[in-house]
Amino acid sequence: MSHRAAPAAAPRVIAEVGCNHGGDLARARKMIAVAAQFCEADAVKFQKRDPRALLSPEQYDAPHPNPMHAFGDTYGAHREFLELDVEAHRALQQACQDAGTEYSTSVWDVGSARSIVELDPAFLKVPSASNTNEGLLEVLCGAAERLVLYACTSAYPVPFEDIALREIERLVDTYGTTVAAIGFSGHHLGIAADVAALALGASWFERHFTLDRTSKGTDHAASLEPDGMRRLVRDVRNVSRALTPKASEILAIEEGQRAKLKWLGAA
Secondary structure (H helix, E strand, C coil): CCCCCCCCCCEEEEEEEEECCCHHHHHEEEEEEEEHHHHHEEEEEEEEHHHHHCHHHHHHHHHCCCCHHCCCCCCCHHHHHHHCCCCHHHHHHHHHHHHHHHHEEECHHHHHHHHHCCCCEEEECHHHHHHHHHHHHHHHHCCCCCCCCEECCCCCCHHHCCCCCCHHCCCCCCCCCCEEEEEEECCCCCHHHHHHHHHHHHEEEEEEECCCCCCCCCCCCCHHHHHHHHHHHHHHHHHHCCCCCCCCCCCCCHHHHHHHHCCCCCC
């Protein structure tokens, strides 16, 4: 039997800045302000990783596979340039609080996880690339009832035929009564798929966020600009309110029109 139903709670939308700040703390602060105040996102998420822990020496010293988006002479130097230290993350957490939104971070390795846990964020994310890292999962995983499980196709950007929205149905049917919520992390274009994901049972939505999709960096092309993020927040909230059964045969809102227009038979 399917457990699919309209999400019981209001949807949550996370604007993932990730590394779209380009290593610039001031730009990251600006993105928080826009995501919180203009887009009204529920949370703003960043990333924390240790390139030396994640890359082999050969990978670290190799050139970036897409030089036009490189911030360093090697892929390792590129990744180091984009990293913000823990004190910068502390400042971003405070900036989120000041802006009225939640701070969060994806953590890619054990050392990064332990350092960010010290900030006591509302939630952390294990990125797709690290979801088989048992050491990382042991540091982070607690009770299943607090876990949000995401459907995600890890490509940038994802063509519509590869979004695989029906994976949400499988996750809801398999884990919907065990975990806190099912989410949808999208790297596609536009926002139509997110609304469909809501109807299929997702209640957490994460999209990459940028101020300019033409900016330097590989994630910008698969990101939403401020107006797109604002529309996403608006649409999933509105559709969530609409995903209810009819409470009665004739709703109170229909009574006036019924009395005015309904044909009730010959006089």
